[in-house]
Amino acid sequence: MATHPYTVLDVFTDAPLAGNGLAVVHDADGVPDAVMQALARETRLSETSFVQSGGDGADYRHRIWMMGGEIPFAGHPSLGAAVAVARIRGESRATYVQRTGAGLQPIDVELDGTRAHASMRQEPARFGPELDPMDVLGTVRLEEDDADPTLPVQVVSTGVPQVIAPVRDAGAVGRAWADYDAIGPLLRAHDAIVLYVAWIDAETGRARARGFCRTAEEGEDPATGSAAGPLCAYAHARLGVAALDIAQGEEIGRPSALRASMEDDRVRVGGDVVLLAEGHIHLP
Numbered sequence: 001m002a003t004h005p006y007t008v009l010d011v012f013t014d015a016p017l018a019g020n021g022l023a024v025v026h027d028a029d030g031v032p033d034a035v036m037q038a039l040a041r042e043t044r045l046s047e048t049s050f051v052q053s054g055g056d057g058a059d060y061r062h063r064i065w066m067m068g069g070e071i072p073f074a075g076h077p078s079l080g081a082a083v084a085v086a087r088i089r090g091e092s093r094a095t096y097v098q099r100t101g102a103g104l105q106p107i108d109v110e111l112d113g114t115r116a117h118a119s120m121r122q123e124p125a126r127f128g129p130e131l132d133p134m135d136v137l138g139t140v141r142l143e144e145d146d147a148d149p150t151l152p153v154q155v156v157s158t159g160v161p162q163v164i165a166p167v168r169d170a171g172a173v174g175r176a177w178a179d180y181d182a183i184g185p186l187l188r189a190h191d192a193i194v195l196y197v198a199w200i201d202a203e204t205g206r207a208r209a210r211g212f213c214r215t216a217e218e219g220e221d222p223a224t225g226s227a228a229g230p231l232c233a234y235a236h237a238r239l240g241v242a243a244l245d246i247a248q249g250e251e252i253g254r255p256s257a258l259r260a261s262m263e264d265d266r267v268r269v270g271g272d273v274v275l276l277a278e279g280h281i282h283l284p
Contacts, residue, residue: 064078068217072101078225137197146167168199200241244261
């Protein structure tokens, strides 16, 4: 058995037991992939992070696992892992560069006791195909009239592809009901991680969103930083919106607040982080 420092945090919230939970295993260079996968299934959180040695321009390597397997990039794990690293290193303010499967991403962190704020510049946006709105919205049991009449459904990535599905009003976001047998094939067909159903209020710069993962086991994501970035890039390209305040997670009792804003060709995504627990974990 090997012992590793271990941190549990709630991300995109200023209150414990809200936002999106994250477990972080430190000093994870020697942890086998099979153990990483098993621990991700053990925690049953949307993601579990493993911090390894950096080099080649990175302060650390960050590997991110969902219950269904490893993913190249994610938003709330990136912010939470950076806060956990700062906590371990005893730094109250830092800028780290993490290496993920999507590349190198700089992350700014400020800590104040058990609370923190973190933000990161995601990868430049890549706009994929536009999809038939009913093929997509039908997977969350919404009707044709629920689709935004001016904004198409589109695959967008700022590190990992997501399906951005704009709807006509906030009520449609609340009415969405996931059919994971349909969502899974849709997302896998586009190498996407989350179906992001969103209502955008361009006048106020606010949005309400829900993120549905590929399987019923993974379920609905309380806060999806890797989809908030694509949503902001999409809103900027189509509506001229430079920043969005995104509310997510209320329907599943995990209210979350995400802030996304354009910086040149990249989106910065940030939010508050709360330290929940820290100690050690013993892994084979």
